[in-house]
Amino acid sequence: xxxxxxxxxxxxxxxxxxxxxxxxxxxxxxxxxxxxxxxxxxxxxxxxxxxxxxxxxxxxxxxxxxxxxxxxxxxxxxxxxxxxxxxxxxxxxxxxxxxxxxxxxxxxxxxxxxxxxxxxxxxxxxxxxxxxxxxxxxxxxxxxxxxxxxxxxxxxxxxxx
Amino acid sequence: xxxxxxxxxxxxxxxxxxxxxxxxxxxxxxxxxxxxxxxxxxxxxxxxxxxxxxxxxxxxxxxxxxxxxxxxxxxxxxxxxxxxxxxxxxxxxxxxxxxxxxxxxxxxxxxxxxxxxxxxxxxxxxxxxxxxxxxxxxxxxxxxxxxxxxxxxxxxxxxxxxxxxxxxxxxxxxxxxxxxxxxxxxxxxxxxxxxxxxxxxxxxxxxxxxxxxxxxxxxxxxxxxxxxxxxxxxxxxxxxxxxxxxxxxxxxxxxxxxxxxx
Numbered sequence: 001x002x003x004x005x006x007x008x009x010x011x012x013x014x015x016x017x018x019x020x021x022x023x024x025x026x027x028x029x030x031x032x033x034x035x036x037x038x039x040x041x042x043x044x045x046x047x048x049x050x051x052x053x054x055x056x057x058x059x060x061x062x063x064x065x066x067x068x069x070x071x072x073x074x075x076x077x078x079x080x081x082x083x084x085x086x087x088x089x090x091x092x093x094x095x096x097x098x099x100x101x102x103x104x105x106x107x108x109x110x111x112x113x114x115x116x117x118x119x120x121x122x123x124x125x126x127x128x129x130x131x132x133x134x135x136x137x138x139x140x141x142x143x144x145x146x147x148x149x150x151x152x153x154x155x156x157x158x159x160x161x
Numbered sequence: 162x163x164x165x166x167x168x169x170x171x172x173x174x175x176x177x178x179x180x181x182x183x184x185x186x187x188x189x190x191x192x193x194x195x196x197x198x199x200x201x202x203x204x205x206x207x208x209x210x211x212x213x214x215x216x217x218x219x220x221x222x223x224x225x226x227x228x229x230x231x232x233x234x235x236x237x238x239x240x241x242x243x244x245x246x247x248x249x250x251x252x253x254x255x256x257x258x259x260x261x262x263x264x265x266x267x268x269x270x271x272x273x274x275x276x277x278x279x280x281x282x283x284x285x286x287x288x289x290x291x292x293x294x295x296x297x298x299x300x301x302x303x304x305x306x307x308x309x310x311x312x313x314x315x316x317x318x319x320x321x322x323x324x325x326x327x328x329x330x331x332x333x334x335x336x337x338x339x340x341x342x343x344x345x346x347x348x349x350x351x352x353x354x355x356x357x358x359x360x361x362x363x364x365x366x367x368x369x370x371x372x373x374x375x376x377x378x379x380x381x382x383x384x385x386x387x388x389x390x391x392x393x394x395x396x397x398x399x400x401x402x403x404x405x406x407x408x409x410x411x412x413x414x415x416x417x418x419x420x421x422x423x
Contacts, residue, residue: 002167019167019208022195042196044338046260055237055263061195062264065167066212110259131340132258 004068008033009077017064023057024048026064027074035075035105039134046133049106049113050074056113058132075105078112088112088150095155097146099137106133111147120151123158163204169213173319177294179209180315187211187317189269190235192261211268217319227290228325232268232318239267248329248349248422252283255333257340268318274366276307276397277341281367282331284321285358286347292320307366326351330422332414334361336401344407346370346414348422354378357415362407364395373415381423383416 005014008031015030024041027033027050036059039047043061050059051073078086085093088111098104107130114121114129121129126144135143141158149155167188170176180187186205188194190212197203211217217233220242228246230239240254240262256262256270256279270280271291284291284300291298293316303311312318326349336343342361349356355377357370376385391411396404 019165020162020198041199043192043261046258049260052263056260057263058260061192061261063167063191063195063208063210065169066191066210068169113259129259132260 002065004065006067006070006072008072009074019063019065021064022060023050023052023062023064023067023072024059026067027059027072030064033074033076037102037105039102039106044132044134045103046106046110046130047103049109049133051109051113054113054116056110073109075108078108088115088147091146091150092143095142095146095149097139097143099135099139103133103135103137107135107143111150114147115151120153121148123148162198163201165205166207167210168207169210171213171215173214173216173294173317176209176211176214176317177315179207180317182207185209185315187272187315189233189266189272190264191269192257192265193269193273193275211266211317217268223322226325227322229320229322230267231320232292233266234268236262236265236267236270243323246287246323246325246329248326248331248347249283249287249323252279252331252333252347255279255331255335261340267321271303271321272310272312272318274304274308274310275341276363276366277336277339277343277345277361278367279331279333279342279345279360282342282345282347282358282360283323285367285369286329286331286349286356287323287326288349288351288356289324290322291318292322293317294319301369304367307364309366324351326356328422330418332418332421334410334414336361343401344410344414346411346418348377348415348418350377350381350422355381359411359415362391362396362411364397370411370415377419381419383419386412386415386419 001016037047039045048059184206188208188210217231236253243250329349331347333345344361357373391408393404393408396407398404
């Protein structure tokens with residue numbers, strides 16, 4: 001066991017973890033932040049995407065101990081301070097960017113990472129960035145649409161409803 | 162996963178010392194090793210994370226004009242910062258997906274030498290130098306077959322130096338489920354000749370296609386390789402493609418790479 005300390009959604013947390021504890025397990029089991037979903041646990045599906053020092057990473061494929069000292073952001077930290085949905089989350093609701101919702105936390109976290117670096121992505125940019133986020137409902141058109149809308153772009157001509 | 166100890170040294174010297182222990186294993190970005198450990202296909206007693214060593218991170222230019230990349234530099238950083246070698250930056254930006262590129266490292270990829278990984282093709286095509294904690298290894302002497310390299314136990318890739326070609330291009334035929342290359346070809350044209358490295362195809366891992374190199378050194382055009390044929394013998398044959406199919410793809414990808422590079 002080793003002690004790790006990190007900032008999660010702005011709060012400092014410390015805990016003793018085993019070397020093999022994954023960041024996804026730490027967030028879900030130790031911190032009870034169960035919004036970070038574990039879909040495949042093989043770094044394919046992207047449901048577990050969180051931000052580590054601002055970069056999107058798959059929390060199922062990183063040890064919690066490696067996040068020692070890091071600034072971690074999860075889906076629970078995405079809403080505005082007053083609890084209302086942020087513009088990406090709101091766009092997912094407005095454009096029906098989710099069906100079963102299981103992949104949504106990872107989609108939103110990937111979208112946030114994309115828009116930070118590329119505030120006005122093309123449709124191609126969005127689809128390319130979501131290569132590691134799988135929606136088993138295959139709801140991609142509206143997910144792409146929601147992210148384009150969240151970036152403030154006109155989405156009337158994008159894909160089908 | 163089996164239980165193990167994880168340490169995070171902050172200097173190369175400390176990492177080398179930590180790796181001296183029996184059954185200790187270096188951990189790069191973990192994008193291959195962690196899934197492998199979950200499958201219980203690897204069971205090191207101790208993992209030495211190389212992710213907290215500042216001297217192993219970053220991209221810079223050497224006085225000799227080589228692009229130098231720290232062994233623990235993630236693919237996303239190479240993609241964004243290796244602008245002096247556009248073919249390399251482009252290759253790095255095609256590995257895995259964005260979240261994988263934020264964790265996976267060049268040193269980890271080269272040390273693992275997956276027969277379908279992208280970076281081995283870049284190192285071999287550019288004639289890179291793999292720098293470790295104890296020596297410098299030419300790419301031509303580094304790759305020794307599928308998942309085999311000339312690294313000794315506990316040896317760490319601290320830096321990779323890439324000579325910058327006049328023109329280059331990596332053409333990847335994506336295996337969309339794994340995001341590895343079904344076949345990938347890196348073509349690099351230098352003043353003294355052309356080098357062609359192929360990944361994803363051979364049962365012996367990344368290799369140089371010498372016949373294509375000779376043809377392209379004489380005439381750098383896609384036509385120069387269109388009539389060349391590789392044998393499907395000793396090519397990887399699996400449910401995604403036969404050896405013959407991969408051999409054919411090598412030729413097609415080489416032609417496309419030359420077109421894109423010239």
